[in-house]
Amino acid sequence: MKPLGLYIHIPFCKRKCNYCDFLSWGNTKKEDHTAYVEALLAELQYYADQDMLLDSVYIGGGTPSLLERDLILRIMEGVTGSFALSEDAEITIEANPGLLDLDKLMAYRRAGINRLSLGAQSLNDEILHFMGRIHKSNTFIDNFYLARDCGFENISADLIFAVPGQTVELWIDSLEKAISLGAEHISFYSLQIEEGTPFYGLWEKGAMKAVDDETDRRMYHEALKRLKNKGYVHYEISNAAMPGFESRHNLKYWSMEEYLGVGLGSHYYINGTRFSNETNLEKYLRISKGVKEGREVCNDPLSYLAPWVVWHHKNTEVDEISEFLFTGLRKIEGISLSAFEERFGKPVTAVYENAIGKHSRTGLLELNMKEDRLRLTAKGLDLFNQVLVDFV
Amino acid sequence: MDQYQKHIRNFSIIAHIDHGKSTLADRLLETTGLVARRDMKEQFLDNMDIERERGITIKLQTTRLHYRARDGEEYIFNLIDTPGHVDFTYEVSRSLAACEGAVLVVDATQGVEAQTLANVYLALDEDLEIVPVINKIDLTSADPDAAKAEIEDIIGIDASEAPLISAKEGINIEEVLESVIRTVPAPSGDPEGKLKALIFDSYYDNYKGVVIYARIFDGVVKAGDQIRLMNTKKKYEVTEVGVFAPGLTPVEQLRAGEVGYICASIKQVADARVGDTITLDNAPAETALPGYKKLQSMVYCGIYPAEGEKYENVRDALEKLQVNDAAFLFEQETSTALGFGFRCGFLGLLHMEIIVERLEREFDLGIVTTSPSVIYKVVMNDGSELMIQNPSNLPPQTQIHHIEEPLVKANIMIPKEYVGSIMEICQERRGVMTHMEYITENRVTLHYGIPLNEVIYDFFDALKSKTKGYGSLDYEMLRYERSNLVKLDILLNKELVDAFSMIVHESKAYARGRFVCEKLKDIIPMHQFEVPIQAAVGQKVIARETVRALRKDVLAKCYGGDISRKKKLLEKQKEGKKRMRQFGSVEVPQEAFTAVLKYDENK
Numbered sequence: 001m002k003p004l005g006l007y008i009h010i011p012f013c014k015r016k017c018n019y020c021d022f023l024s025w026g027n028t029k030k031e032d033h034t035a036y037v038e039a040l041l042a043e044l045q046y047y048a049d050q051d052m053l054l055d056s057v058y059i060g061g062g063t064p065s066l067l068e069r070d071l072i073l074r075i076m077e078g079v080t081g082s083f084a085l086s087e088d089a090e091i092t093i094e095a096n097p098g099l100l101d102l103d104k105l106m107a108y109r110r111a112g113i114n115r116l117s118l119g120a121q122s123l124n125d126e127i128l129h130f131m132g133r134i135h136k137s138n139t140f141i142d143n144f145y146l147a148r149d150c151g152f153e154n155i156s157a158d159l160i161f162a163v164p165g166q167t168v169e170l171w172i173d174s175l176e177k178a179i180s181l182g183a184e185h186i187s188f189y190s191l192q193i194e195e196g197t198p199f200y201g202l203w204e205k206g207a208m209k210a211v212d213d214e215t216d217r218r219m220y221h222e223a224l225k226r227l228k229n230k231g232y233v234h235y236e237i238s239n240a241a242m243p244g245f246e247s248r249h250n251l252k253y254w255s256m257e258e259y260l261g262v263g264l265g266s267h268y269y270i271n272g273t274r275f276s277n278e279t280n281l282e283k284y285l286r287i288s289k290g291v292k293e294g295r296e297v298c299n300d301p302l303s304y305l306a307p308w309v310v311w312h313h314k315n316t317e318v319d320e321i322s323e324f325l326f327t328g329l330r331k332i333e334g335i336s337l338s339a340f341e342e343r344f345g346k347p348v349t350a351v352y353e354n355a356i357g358k359h360s361r362t363g364l365l366e367l368n369m370k371e372d373r374l375r376l377t378a379k380g381l382d383l384f385n386q387v388l389v390d391f392v
Numbered sequence: 393m394d395q396y397q398k399h400i401r402n403f404s405i406i407a408h409i410d411h412g413k414s415t416l417a418d419r420l421l422e423t424t425g426l427v428a429r430r431d432m433k434e435q436f437l438d439n440m441d442i443e444r445e446r447g448i449t450i451k452l453q454t455t456r457l458h459y460r461a462r463d464g465e466e467y468i469f470n471l472i473d474t475p476g477h478v479d480f481t482y483e484v485s486r487s488l489a490a491c492e493g494a495v496l497v498v499d500a501t502q503g504v505e506a507q508t509l510a511n512v513y514l515a516l517d518e519d520l521e522i523v524p525v526i527n528k529i530d531l532t533s534a535d536p537d538a539a540k541a542e543i544e545d546i547i548g549i550d551a552s553e554a555p556l557i558s559a560k561e562g563i564n565i566e567e568v569l570e571s572v573i574r575t576v577p578a579p580s581g582d583p584e585g586k587l588k589a590l591i592f593d594s595y596y597d598n599y600k601g602v603v604i605y606a607r608i609f610d611g612v613v614k615a616g617d618q619i620r621l622m623n624t625k626k627k628y629e630v631t632e633v634g635v636f637a638p639g640l641t642p643v644e645q646l647r648a649g650e651v652g653y654i655c656a657s658i659k660q661v662a663d664a665r666v667g668d669t670i671t672l673d674n675a676p677a678e679t680a681l682p683g684y685k686k687l688q689s690m691v692y693c694g695i696y697p698a699e700g701e702k703y704e705n706v707r708d709a710l711e712k713l714q715v716n717d718a719a720f721l722f723e724q725e726t727s728t729a730l731g732f733g734f735r736c737g738f739l740g741l742l743h744m745e746i747i748v749e750r751l752e753r754e755f756d757l758g759i760v761t762t763s764p765s766v767i768y769k770v771v772m773n774d775g776s777e778l779m780i781q782n783p784s785n786l787p788p789q790t791q792i793h794h795i796e797e798p799l800v801k802a803n804i805m806i807p808k809e810y811v812g813s814i815m816e817i818c819q820e821r822r823g824v825m826t827h828m829e830y831i832t833e834n835r836v837t838l839h840y841g842i843p844l845n846e847v848i849y850d851f852f853d854a855l856k857s858k859t860k861g862y863g864s865l866d867y868e869m870l871r872y873e874r875s876n877l878v879k880l881d882i883l884l885n886k887e888l889v890d891a892f893s894m895i896v897h898e899s900k901a902y903a904r905g906r907f908v909c910e911k912l913k914d915i916i917p918m919h920q921f922e923v924p925i926q927a928a929v930g931q932k933v934i935a936r937e938t939v940r941a942l943r944k945d946v947l948a949k950c951y952g953g954d955i956s957r958k959k960k961l962l963e964k965q966k967e968g969k970k971r972m973r974q975f976g977s978v979e980v981p982q983e984a985f986t987a988v989l990k991y992d993e994n995k
Contacts, residue, residue: 237948254950382945392959392962392966
């Protein structure tokens, strides 16, 4: 059986950032964290008899590093108690600068966590403040070195560009600082002003102007140029890594490989079916309690629904194919023609003859038979949605 | 006068929109016991949704009421309701011709309005007795004395005895009925004479065929009679006659003085034209009743199936509408931009709006309508004349000697504080004032000669907007006048889109061109390339806007939890694309067609 990825969601932060629409809360209490981890352990325990092998684990959020050291250790114990881990498993934890210390980092290492994803977002204090981050530029730098000292050899830095008020120069300055620190992996996201966030409120009132698309793309292309110059491989729309440091876990999402998710609101994809978990914290805790007390029947999650699941959808062949393209074309290398044909029993060119023709002509898409690839061109990456509307 | 005629009263109600005509009609029905209050929907007589929403009557509804009067006698009232809009003047005049009197409803808070006045004049033309009624006296702002004074000053009839009523509250409704008995004469006419019956309305019924609404002036008509329509010269056999009680109620015969319906297996309403005279084929009357007119379409537009809508569905719906609307014309046409569709003719703007709304609502059709146009008289260099109502059919400028456009006489009644701003909008629309009269201290009527193509564009919206809804307008055809007109074309990405073409006065071309370009710039989404939007007269570009090229359309993040949600967003984006019209390489949302016609306060 092919190894799975496992995502673990931690829905707590010290405070919520101004742009964030993730499932997470600021200003929570330690008791909440403990109760949540108890529930999480019940969900991990639920899979104990499944003989599942993992080759990636991703503890994300929210801010996992907000939790006390021991809670993370207990989660990792829960993981190893329920699943077999491949020898080279990639185990990532997301951490926010300002919420790390030697003690925590050493514990993560001991627990087998070998990849750290640091939410730097910017290395400019004004921008950090504007975004509602709790840390300063120096905090990130300090935490980065501390992690190195603790033996983390695979560190990713998350950066955000196209923040209102940010110039191209300011952005490049942040990026170059992250590069010069030697981060193995860099994610660089164009800021999206999401509904329900403080930024959205400001924008709606006209109090904040979004960065125009021209500037946004200048920032993006300048970033790509600099990353490539320093030896990074641009491997997904918003991700670049030194060779061999591409995120195995995230690549599963873009390659339609199977992954399991535990925790509040997490999603997973197994056996051609997409699932999502309960998003109401109280209900989530109640379900876990029921499972622990034996009131909820434990079924085989591969063929039945786990009790935390609130939504699932068995993909049709059309769903599978369109998601394969929709996720796969996010990768710079695109999709393999032969892999597509092997998976779906027909060539992609037969399924999407018109769409491929149309977007090849306008120079957004490239079909390369010799290299066995269908991929977006540089221009196509900027206009991803324009292309993909014809594939969904 | 025959005995039975003494107890008949045939009358209409005349009122301005919102002055309570329909509510009063409802109250009359209720008072005479025809419809129990609990069974009534608001405004029983207006039974089309659109009418209900707009609070105006378009289609006539006629009802027979029985009323035991204070003198102890029982009377039959034939209440002939009339449409309340300027586009339907002819229908109104024929309905009035079927009556001996008219109840004039005046809002005690607003006084006499332009449309009321127009209809009162129509009634006076038909020698009708006017029964003034002051409505809405329950409102605190009511000023019945002022309303009476206005009636006396403006119309010149005695209003001292006018009942003060509230149709809404049901106050003094019986007074209206008693006034009608006192003031409106009983019908006369000879039941032994040769049949003369006036068609004042008709509609199509699936089982009975066309149901003709008729007023019998002389003679008698009954089932089995061979009838002849004197103007169209068509002949039919009567299958049923009856009265409106208010549903169709068959009777043995209809006699002189009565109002009722006649069915004769007629296939479409256009065959039983309003204003025509019915007589017996074997004993015809010598002359038809006066006043027959053929309907003339004044406004035209293209109606096309929207993306995803079937041409046949639109055609079927248009056919169904035409069966019931003799004034509505359509024929097939083709547009390069919009494909197969129809050129449609209407009495006026409101008529057009009603048809379009009915297509969308009753028939649930997706349609695209093009800019409304009037009929232009194009005089060619060789002296020949063409009547053109589709801008795309305009011959090349070099072959045209000159163009004439229809001019209407517009009567605009407004509170005096708006005179300045209304004169301004009239002037902007090339109106020439003939005179202005103070009808009361505070109310003014402006008389304008104004090109119809300015009126159909956005004049009515502008008038309503500038006068906070208090302005009213009626217009009638005056004459054709030579004018400096040009065809304004719109080009998207250098390609002409014929559906946007319009004929405008040369002095307006620049402003209109710029307006359309600006509107389209806001509506057309960004493409992968720059889309120039140009307005041109002949080869000359007079306005230009550019929709910038799309530089970025990408989701920054897509991880495990985002896939389903983000895919949905893309599917939504795809749906939006489906609703677009493709013109060459440019995709245009359907609403673009209506948006370029909308009145814009700031322009």
